[in-house]
Amino acid sequence: xxxxxxxxxxxxxxxxxxxxxxxxxxxxxxxxxxxxxxxxxxxxxxxxxxxxxxxxxxxxxxxxxxxxxxxxxxxxxxxxxxxxxxxxxxxxxxxxxxxxxxxxxxxxxxxxxxxxxxxxxxxxxxxxxxxxxxxxxxxxxxxxxxxxxxxxxxxxxxxxxxxxxxxxxxxxxxxxxxxxxxxxxxxxxxxxxxxxxxxxxxxxxxxxxxxxxxxxxxxxxxxxxxxxxxxxxxxxxxxxxxxxxxxxxxxxxxxxxxxxxxxxxxxxxxxxxxxxxxxxxxxxx
Amino acid sequence: xxxxxxxxxxxxxxxxxxxxxxxxxxxxxxxxxxxxxxxxxxxxxxxxxxxxxxxxxxxxxxxxxxxxxxxxxxxxxxxxxxxxxxxxxxxxxxxxxxxxxxxxxxxxxxxxxxxxxxxxxxxxxxxxxxxxxxxxxxxxxxxxxxxxxxxxxxxxxxxxxxxxxxxxxxxxxxxxxxxxxxxxxxxxxxxxxxxxxxxxxxxxxxxxxxxxxxxxxxxxxxxxxxxxxxxxxxxxxxxxxx
Amino acid sequence: xxxxxxxxxxxxxxxxxxxxxxxxxxxxxxxxxxxxxxxxxxxxxxxxxxxxxxxxxxxxxxxxxxxxxxxxxxxxxxxxxxxxxxxxxxxxxxxxxxxxxxxxxxxxxxxxxxxxxxxxxxxxxxxxxxxxxxxxxxxxxxxxxxxxxxxxxxxxxxxxxxxxxxxxxxxxxxxxxxxxxxxxxxxxxxxxxxxxxxxxxxxxxxxxxxxxxxxxxxxxxxxxxxxxxxxxxxxxxxxxxxxxxxxxxxxxxxxxxxxxxxxxxxxxxxxxxxxxxxxxxxxxxxxxxxxxxxxxxxxxxxxxxxxxxxxxxxxxxxxxxxxxxxxxxxxxx
Numbered sequence: 126x127x128x129x130x131x132x133x134x135x136x137x138x139x140x141x142x143x144x145x146x147x148x149x150x151x152x153x154x155x156x157x158x159x160x161x162x163x164x165x166x167x168x169x170x171x172x173x174x175x176x177x178x179x180x181x182x183x184x185x186x187x188x189x190x191x192x193x194x195x196x197x198x199x200x201x202x203x204x205x206x207x208x209x210x211x212x213x214x215x216x217x218x219x220x221x222x223x224x225x226x227x228x229x230x231x232x233x234x235x236x237x238x239x240x241x242x243x244x245x246x247x248x249x250x251x252x253x254x255x256x257x258x259x260x261x262x263x264x265x266x267x268x269x270x271x272x273x274x275x276x277x278x279x280x281x282x283x284x285x286x287x288x289x290x291x292x293x294x295x296x297x298x299x300x301x302x303x304x305x306x307x308x309x310x311x312x313x314x315x316x317x318x319x320x321x322x323x324x325x326x327x328x329x330x331x332x333x334x335x336x337x338x339x340x341x342x343x344x345x346x347x348x349x350x351x352x353x354x355x356x357x358x359x360x361x362x363x364x365x366x367x368x369x370x371x372x373x374x375x376x377x378x379x380x381x382x383x384x385x386x387x388x389x390x391x392x393x394x395x396x397x398x399x400x401x402x403x404x405x406x407x408x409x410x
Numbered sequence: 411x412x413x414x415x416x417x418x419x420x421x422x423x424x425x426x427x428x429x430x431x432x433x434x435x436x437x438x439x440x441x442x443x444x445x446x447x448x449x450x451x452x453x454x455x456x457x458x459x460x461x462x463x464x465x466x467x468x469x470x471x472x473x474x475x476x477x478x479x480x481x482x483x484x485x486x487x488x489x490x491x492x493x494x495x496x497x498x499x500x501x502x503x504x505x506x507x508x509x510x511x512x513x514x515x516x517x518x519x520x521x522x523x524x525x526x527x528x529x530x531x532x533x534x535x536x537x538x539x540x541x542x543x544x545x546x547x548x549x550x551x552x553x554x555x556x557x558x559x560x561x562x563x564x565x566x567x568x569x570x571x572x573x574x575x576x577x578x579x580x581x582x583x584x585x586x587x588x589x590x591x592x593x594x595x596x597x598x599x600x601x602x603x604x605x606x607x608x609x610x611x612x613x614x615x616x617x618x619x620x621x622x623x624x625x626x627x628x629x630x631x632x633x634x635x636x637x638x639x640x641x642x643x644x645x646x647x648x649x650x651x652x
Numbered sequence: 653x654x655x656x657x658x659x660x661x662x663x664x665x666x667x668x669x670x671x672x673x674x675x676x677x678x679x680x681x682x683x684x685x686x687x688x689x690x691x692x693x694x695x696x697x698x699x700x701x702x703x704x705x706x707x708x709x710x711x712x713x714x715x716x717x718x719x720x721x722x723x724x725x726x727x728x729x730x731x732x733x734x735x736x737x738x739x740x741x742x743x744x745x746x747x748x749x750x751x752x753x754x755x756x757x758x759x760x761x762x763x764x765x766x767x768x769x770x771x772x773x774x775x776x777x778x779x780x781x782x783x784x785x786x787x788x789x790x791x792x793x794x795x796x797x798x799x800x801x802x803x804x805x806x807x808x809x810x811x812x813x814x815x816x817x818x819x820x821x822x823x824x825x826x827x828x829x830x831x832x833x834x835x836x837x838x839x840x841x842x843x844x845x846x847x848x849x850x851x852x853x854x855x856x857x858x859x860x861x862x863x864x865x866x867x868x869x870x871x872x873x874x875x876x877x878x879x880x881x882x883x884x885x886x887x888x889x890x891x892x893x894x895x896x897x898x899x900x901x902x903x904x905x906x907x908x909x910x911x912x913x914x915x916x917x918x919x920x921x922x923x924x925x926x927x928x929x930x931x932x933x934x935x936x937x938x939x940x941x942x943x944x945x946x947x948x949x950x951x952x953x954x955x956x957x958x959x960x961x962x963x964x965x966x967x968x969x970x971x972x973x974x975x976x977x978x979x980x981x982x983x984x985x
Contacts, residue, residue: 160774160778208962208965208966211966212965212966215965215966215969216969217773217774218718218720218920218969219965219966219969220774220965221720221773221774221777222720222916222961222964222965222969223961223962223965223966225720225961226958226959226960226961226962226964226965227958227962228958229909229913229954229955229957229958229961230955230958230959230962232951232954233951233952233954233955233958234951234955235951236951236954237951237952237955341951345781345905349778349781349782349785352778353782356775384793386789386792386793387789387790387793389785389789390785390786390789390790393781393782393783393785393786394782394786396778396779396782397767397768397779397782397783400771400775400778400779401767401768401770401771401779404775459863460862461859461862480862480867481859481862481863482862482863482864482865482866482867482868485862485863485864485865486865490863490864491863493859493860493863497857497859497860497863498857498860499852499853499856499857499860499861500856501852501855501856501921502849502852502853502856506849509849510849510850510853510861510864510866511864511865513846513849513850513864513865514864514865514866515865516846517845517846518846519659519844519845519846520655522846558860558864559863559864561864562864562865
């Protein structure tokens with residue numbers, strides 16, 4: 126019983142991190158219908174920033190969060206302006222290999238700079254500490270990560286649904302032509318979406334770095350997890366990404382209990398089944 | 411009787427695009443389909459060609475029930491169609507585009523190529539055989555689509571707004587081409603059009619649909635005079651005003 | 653019969669410059685092992701031919717079919733494992749082991765294709781990734797296939813044509829060249845056949861293809877199935893060339909990516925694309941690595957390749973071959 130509750134808690138915590146990772150992907154897709162293959166690589170950038178700042182500066186990894194988010198934002202906007210904007214009008218195959226090329230570029234750039242060595246953050250306020258709530262023991266870093274994820278979700282949700290900027294963003298995602306006629310700077314909106322997408326996922330990366338290995342190849346796995354999450358939640362739905370993330374976290378943890386080598390396989394299978402049998406996902410359009 | 415459409419119904423969610431449409435098409439005739447925008451002409455076309463599955467009713471082609479058949483099967487049975495939006499294969503040459511149609515009836519490349527060349531010749535496109543279709547003017551692209559459809563050796567050819575985007579001279583040319591291939595290939599034609607000069611001159615008989623229902627049928631001249639038809643296009647006031 | 657042979661071997665429909673180019677290419681490849689005697693040089697050439705082989709197979713789905721498939725490594729793995737296991741368990745001669753490899757890969761591809769082709773574009777690409785990764789994890793998990801430890805093929809001395817093991821790279825060179833030519837001429841037949849045209853028609857416009865009598869779904873499934881079988885062939889080669897295989901060597905994501913990249917940059921959808929792509933990437937990869945010396949900093953070659961890819965995506969989706977054709981057309985005018 127204890128073990129089960131422990132597992133569920135762990136699943137939810139990881140799920141919240143997955144949800145945050147997926148949020149950016151869902152947002153970008155919602156606004157301009159392009160799928161970012163390099164999503165996991167943006168996350169990886171966040172991870173490395175947390176790693177670097179905490180290892181080479183006397184900066185607690187927790188404090189690296191804003192820097193990671195900032196770097197993610199910049200990376201998103203720059204990617205949009207230099208590459209994505211030019212492939213949006215092209216054939217879908219070109220879009221695919223555009224973001225695919227970006228993914229490869231970042232992945233191998235990281236490999237070149239950092240080598241494939243596995244790194245981890247060794248010290249920080251949260252690193253390696255455990256919290257005890259009743260009889261449940263959880264990693265402090267995971268709890269705080271989950272908390273930050275919830276906050277980030279709330280912040281993005283608030284921005285999208287309660288601000289003028291958010292309304293402009295939503296308008297662009299519904300019909301970018303019409304939005305343009307209304308005077309909305311759609312190019313700016315697209316860049317913003319990429320910026321927020323990059324920021325949120327890099328933030329998730331910085332959080333993840335507290336308790337997960339940092340390697341240049343970590344991106345693809347999380348891109349796929351993000352895809353599975355977004356597919357399950359419904360492309361374009363923020364609420365969907367949140368709930369689906371938690372579900373995916375639970376699936377991973379539970380299947381990991383039974384067959385730990387295949388825990389990610391279950392996630393891939395979820396993606397496969399969802400897109401084929403229920404393409405709308407839970408909340409999508 | 412070549413084609414028989416019986417009580418065809420097509421609904422999209424709550425919207426009834428085709429509501430109880432029936433008509434017959436005789437072998438060798440040229441039947442036109444007209445109606446105001448949104449009347450359900452494309453829907454009817456797509457139901458017959460297999461792109462939509464009818465919600466109700468039956469479609470019989472030469473006695474065979476082809477209701478709900480997928481497009482490739484409908485073509486193999488002998489009904490070919492062209493598209494309103496023009497769906498040319500941009501990465502294949504003109505000749506290859508037509509060969510695809512010919513491949514419907516043969517697996518042999520030489521035969522397909524010979525057939526394609528014959529048809530290109532018939533359509534006056536032999537000079538463009540090696541070109542990529544995207545560089546050619548619209549009138550030529552329409553002829554390529556026509557050539558491609560004919561390569562599948564249809565007995566019934568359905569044309570979806572063939573004259574759209576053509577100037578009067580091009581329209582006249584394509585009418586001539588159409589009549590030529592109808593003779594050569596012994597085709598029956600079923601066409602839908604907005605360009606009145608085109609369809610009223612070419613068709614022997616015309617069906618009018620409006621708001622999903624058939625409202626008139628008969629020779630073009632007669633149909634054009636009917637009050638119901640004028641009303642459908644121009645509104646009640648014009649109809650009464652006549 | 654005569655017509656079939658002509659269809660397989662003739663390039664009469666391609667411009668003369670291509671035919672001459674190919675001839676020069678073949679001559680170079682044929683005499684290569686005698687002109688270049690360094691072990692490294694020969695290894696690079698063999699790897700180039702192997703990736704050209706992989707690329708030709710992938711070109712069916714990715715180029716002619718227009719569907720980006722990021723899971724080809726699973727098919728390579730099926731071929732590699734079929735060969736390796738049959739040799740190790742039952743001492744089956746190489747050329748017989750090739751058959752089950754191809755059959756398994758084709759069968760799995762066929763089974764997976766049915767649900768998967770409900771998807772298009774990005775969703776399809778991700779699904780292919782998922783399928784390949786699930787298989788890789790399965791192969792690591794399964795003990796009976798050796799798990800993460802892999803399978804080692806016992807070394808035989810001398811020149812052995814039964815198990816295709818040789819003591820000199822020259823034999824391997826002609827071995828892979830033979831496989832390459834097999835697939836190359838298959839592609840030549842394919843691109844001119846009804847199936848080849850149907851596949852391209854479906855790629856260019858599904859609705860139009862259907863209106864011309866093509867069963868779109870079935871065409872996609874058949875195309876994907878053949879691609880699977882072809883991938884396995886290269887896998888079988890890998891097993892007897894490297895004499896050691898494990899899931900990370902024959903089924904990793906990086907291999908799928910490399911295969912797709914090679915073709916996309918070289919020119920997907922043209923018969924020369926995979927060759928051009930491999931001719932650029934493999935030597936770049938192997939020589940840049942060696943040039944950077946003992947402190948080989950991994951990744952720079954792929955970074956360059958990725959940059960090329962992004963530029964191509966923005967400017968010329970038809971790859972390097974597309975650029976060559978464009979330049980030629982301009983010149984012709």
